[in-house]
Amino acid sequence: MKKIINKPENVVTEMLDGLAYVHSDLVHRVEGFDIIARNEQAAGQVGLISGGGSGHEPAHAGFVGDGMLSAAIAGAVFTSPTPDQILEAIKEADQGAGVFMVVKNYSGDIMNFEMAQELAEMEGIEVASIVVDDDIAVENSLYTQGRRGVAGTIFVHKILGHAAREGKSLAEIKDLADKIVPNIHTIGLALSGATVPEVGKPGFVLAEDEIEYGIGIHGEP
Known part of the structure; x- marks a missing residue:
């Protein structure tokens, strides 16, 4: 895998700054935090946030916008965001009706x-x-x-984001989430191993005539 990276230690900051710059009419980076947030959200609307380790772009920052996420928190590569970053995103998303968090099933x-x-x-x-x-x-x-939690999370963002835009309450969005998540199923496959920038080499190697079917998001067999 080949990428354009200036310095591995700056990859998250530069990704967020670039996204906010290119789409400055829609989103902004929250100063001092690794958060992308919407520029506009209706008062009284439930805020919707998600986040996780970087390296899975466009998740989650790329799904901040009208009818989807209010804000997204970017952790370090393959690393959960910290509670203080998440708290700031909650505050950024709160418009007086509460905030709903879409969390993936990862212990961190x-x-x-x-x-x-x-x-x-x-x-x-x-x-x-x-x-x-x-x-x-x-x-x-x-x-x-x-x-x-993998690719199916995007459907959760979209369905719940639409419900929030329609003015559903926090309790109604929670009820909807409880109904849809058990009905979303994903299986992944890999053509090659992922490379963490600061590691500099793939997490595993596949032969030219092999794929890994049923692989986990970080290369779990």
């Missing part, structure tokens, strides 16, 4: 988003969430805590 994401939710509620912001676990291939993998 779950822990940090839950901590941020507790901090937000201490500040008087109502928060609810759903854990997405659409990957059907790695349920019994030794490398994960169960089914991970």
Whole structure:
């Protein structure tokens, strides 16, 4: 895999700055945080946030916009965002009707988003969430805590984002999320291994005549 990268340690910052620059009419980067947020959101509308480790672009920053996410938090490459970053995104998304979090079934994401939710509620912001676990291939993998949230998460963003735009309440969005997530199923395949920029080499190697069918999001078998 070949990429244009100036310095591996700057890849997340430069990605966010570039996205905010190119789409400055729609989104902005929250100053001092690795967050992309919408420029405009109707008052009284439920905010919708998601996030996770970088390296899965355009998820999640690329799905911030009308009828989808209010804000997205970018962690370091393949690393969960920290609670303080998530809390700031909650504040950015809050328009007085509460904030709904779309969280993927990864131990670090779950822990940090839950901590941020507790901090937000201490500040008087109502928060609810759903854990997405659409990957059907790695349920019994030794490398994960169960089914991970993968590409199906985008459908969750879109369906819940539309509901928020239509003026649904936080409770109604939570009820909708609980209904749709068990019905979203994904399986992944790889033609080659992913390369973490600061590692500089693929996580695994496949022969020219091989694919990995049923691979997890970080190369889990």
